[in-house]
Amino acid sequence: MAHILLVEDDLTYARIVKNFLEKNGFQVSTCIKVKDAQNLLGNEKIDLTIADFRLPDGTGMELLHWAKENFPQMQVILITHYSDIRIAIKAMKLGAFEYITKPINPDELLATVRESLAQKASPSIQIEIPEERSSPHSKNTSVLRSAYVVGSSQEAEKLEKHIQLVAPTDLSVLVLGETGTGKELISKRIHEFSARKNGPFIAIDCGALPKDLAGSELFGHVKGAFTGALDNKTGHFEMANGGTIFLDEIGNLSYEVQIQLLRAIQERKIRKIGGNKEIEIDVRIIAATNENLLSQSGEGLFREDLYHRLNEFTLHAIPLRNRMADLEHFVQNFIQESNERLNKSIKSLAPEVWETFYSYDWPGNLRELRNMIKRAVLLSQGDRIEREALPTELLETQYYEKRMASENSAPAFTPAIPSARPIPTGDYKTHFQEQEKELILKVLQDTRYNKSKTAKILKMDRKTLYSKMEKYGLD
CATH class of the missing domain: 1.10.8.60 (Helicase, Ruva Protein; domain 3)
Known part of the structure; x- marks a missing residue:
């Protein structure tokens, strides 16, 4: 029987979810704080953790990060509100199996739980060794479907042209783009059209690699190299020999590991942690990031020489x-x-x-x-x-955006000044503030004072909303 840890501070909600999961054959333990969850994870065998994002002593993101460092094989599902979509996506980059939104649909929850337990957790690596070209109908456990959509837009056609141009070469490629734009799909397509297509394609999420073990994961280690090194380990670079290695979120690697990576690129050799023997490798490197690595290099966080080694050719994933x-x-x-x-x-x-x-x-x-x-x-x-x-919140947000767009010719949070009566010179500011106060109050009431939703509808950040609420006495 799979053992699930549910971390949720809404006790009524937690009881409902716990009863539902238990009726479907799972053992469920519950707690309400990050610290309590860490204690349970350290003392009991947990197969899956389901955590709400907002917790009394921290966040589900903090628990996810801690869990992946200490129990990298365990699956984690994050519970969010729909307005937390960017947070949820960041959580998946840190190794979360999936995110589900409140209010939770029981069928969706059960399907996600079963799917997560059916797959062996390996947040930092996905290996694909093709025997033949994959069919568009074949299944894939990757975060995004392996079938690549070329598309017909001008931007997509330009991207495809560049992929076809660089794929036959052995240049290192840096794929830039926002989270969720399919950078791994682009990398797989490069591999599929390269001379290495019959070799392995190994995708590594550098953000999910345990910090103290990143060097071991990438380059391997010998038995006894450090506490817990009970046997020799083959690293991802050695496993990718003859093929392509994809380093996603490359900016998350520590400075020490960056030095090891630079040496591997320059000399085409690696050395396992604690070992003396050099191993020759023949690997093409494709790296990806949604950060500004040049800016990081200026701050001393990312080596500039490594950046130039990785950036022999640049591709931009399209939002x-x-x-x-x-x-x-x-x-x-x-x-x-x-x-x-x-x-x-x-x-x-x-x-x-x-x-x-x-x-x-x-x-x-x-x-x-x-x-x-x-x-x-x-x-x-x-x-x-x-x-x-x-999702209900998506429909509500779009309803307000459309309504305000039709009522106002100014930006969504700027009320139009009616022309029914003349406004004395010098009173424009006062009139504007009255209209703005009325609009904010109306949206607050319609969203039942959900400030996150209100801020999104009014197209302002939460700090600005709080400031205006205090100014107008609406808090």
Whole structure:
């Protein structure tokens, strides 16, 4: 019986989820704080941790980071509100298996739990050794579906042209782009069109590597090299020999490991931790980041010489909002993937859903789209996805944005000044503040004083919202 740890400070909510999981055959332990969760994880055998993001003494993100450093094989699912989408995506980059949003749908929770337990956790590495070119219908445990969508937008065609240009070479490639834009997919496509296509493709999430063990994970170690080194270990670079190694979130590597990596690139040799023997390697390196490595090098956080070694050719992953002409291709691809995983037969989206998707700015890019499609496929009863299957907060946010856009010619949080009566010179500021106060109060009431949602609807950060609430006496 799988043992699940549920970390949730809402006791009523925790009891409901605990009872539901136990009825479905799982053993469930609960606690409400990060510290309590760490104690339980250290003293009991836990197969899966489900943690709310907001906890009394910290966050689910802090617990995730700690758990992955101490128990890298354990799966972690993060619970968030829909407005926490950027936080949830960052959590997945740190090694979370998945995130689910409140209010939790029982079927979605159960499917996610079963899927996480069915897969052996390996947050830092994914290995693919193809015997033949993968079919678009083949299954893949990668965060994003392996089938690459070229697309028809001008930006996508330019990206594909550059991929085809660099793939046959042996140049090191740096893939830049926002989180969730498919940087790993781009890297796999380079590998598939290279002379190394029959060799291994190894993807490593550098952000999920335990800090003290990153060198061992990448380059291996010999028995007795450090406490816990009970046997010889083959590192990822040696495993990738003859193929391609993809280093995602490269900026997370420590300075010491950067030195080891630079040496491996320059000399095409590695040395295991604690070993004396040099091992020759033939590996192509593709690195990716959503950070400014040059800026980090100026701050002494990233070696400039390593940056130039990695950046022999640069590719830019395109944010989904800038390639909406390709949205239909991605949607159909993710529907097909979700149908296979959930045994469903969804064919397309309702017209209202298409309208919502095309008007949304997709801050989480392809990863957010994929997760939203998967959730909607699970919740849908017919052969297409209806609006009711979308997250409620997404629909509410778009409703307010459309309403305010139609009422105001100024930015969404700037109320239009009515022309029904003349405003005396010098009173514009007072009138504006009255209108702004009225608008903020209205949105607060409509969202039941959900400040995160209110700030998003009004297109201002929470600090600004709090400041204005205090100014107008609305807190």
